[in-house]
Amino acid sequence: MGISACILSHRGLVKVGGADRLAFLQGLLTNDVSKISADRAIYALLLSPQGRIQYDMLLHQSQDDWYIEADLDRLQDLIKRLTIFKLRSNVTLDLVTDKTILSLWGDDVATNLGLTQESGACLSASLWTCFNDPRFADVGARVIVSSDAQDKVKDCLGFTLVDVDAYNQHRYALGVPESSQELEFDRAIPLEYGLDQLNAIDWQKGCYMGQELTARTKYRGLVRKRVFPVEWRDYDKDQHLLSQDRDVGHWIAVARGSALAMVRLEALGQEITCGGKPVAIGRPPWMIIPENNDEA
Structure with a gap:
């Protein structure tokens, strides 16, 4: 089978900095952002107060910076949405324009990238930052590279470049939805899409926006x-x-x-x-x- 790779030109990155970034995101997102480290990436959601999905995102750390991956065409809206809640928090939110996101899947992807098999395992190398997809291992791995280093990375990893339809077909076969078109933002309930079982929600963490209705849906069996x-x-x-x-x-x-x-x-x-x-x-x-x- 080998390794397939797709350039996710429809996805983009927001860099999150500032001394208050952990507390800031912890009060908003469905997952426990204290898990984010140089060794660990996570999957999370930003919900409306009514518990509807507004954004799905993958979060990872590279050097000292945190990065949010989400739909490229909604990144400015995401920044505006998060900025509403900043108040006086020491948090910076910057659109990243010099990096490319790839999804890799196939034979021994984690091993080829030097990753362990652990969900969300993350590492930074000289040419890239990579992490196992924290949703489900078979989805593969994300590789984040400088946009001018794509060819070097391809030569180093020896993958076969495929189009976004192949990436979507791969995800759909695994039952893994992603992005606003599939998740019906502002209407979708996380549990109807299985996102709790795809590691988007930490049921042990403290309060976050939309938590009350999400917990009620789970514990009252409303799905x-x-x-x-x-x-x-x-x-x-x-x-x-x-x-x-x-x-x-x-x-x-x-x-x-x-x-x-x-x-x-x-x-x-x-x-x-x-x-x-x-x-x-x-x-x-x-x-x-x-x-x-x-x-x-």
Whole structure:
């Protein structure tokens, strides 16, 4: 199989500095940002007060700086959103324009990068900073390089460069959503997308924005639908998924042979179709669905 790599030109970075950055982000994000170190990257969300997803992000440290990776076309909005909460905190938020983000996956990616197998394991080398994807190991690794060093990194690591559709197909097959188009920002509930099981939420940390409603959703078993991977068989993306003539789901995203679909949990185990064609709902190894379907 070898190693595949995709330049994530649709993702960008914000550099976070200042003496108060930990306390500042800790009160806003769903994960415990005290875990961030030169050896550890994390996945986190910024929620609305109503517990809806506003931004998904990967956070890592390089030298003494922290970096937030998120959708490139929403980075300025993210900076504005975070700035609202700064008040007098000693925090700086700067758009990064001289770095390129790559996703690598395939045979022994972590080993080839000099990483351990630990989720989120991170290290900085002379040409790059890299870390295992903290969501799920099979997603692969992120490599952050200076934009003028891409060719050197390719020669050093010997990967095959692929397009963003290949990256999306890879993620979808693993049931891992990402970005505003897939997560339906300002509408999506983290648990409906399995983001708690993808390590976006630390249930032991203190308060953060949207925590009350997120915790209530978990502990009261209020999740009734989930995003699942589906093998794409030329369905009509505009048609809904049906079971016993009832609407039980809709398509979230498609890339080549893989797709993500939002499916009602009560329909699992039943025959599901779209446009008269059978739909096989996948179950990635990281996903846990309680037998009674009372929660996710």
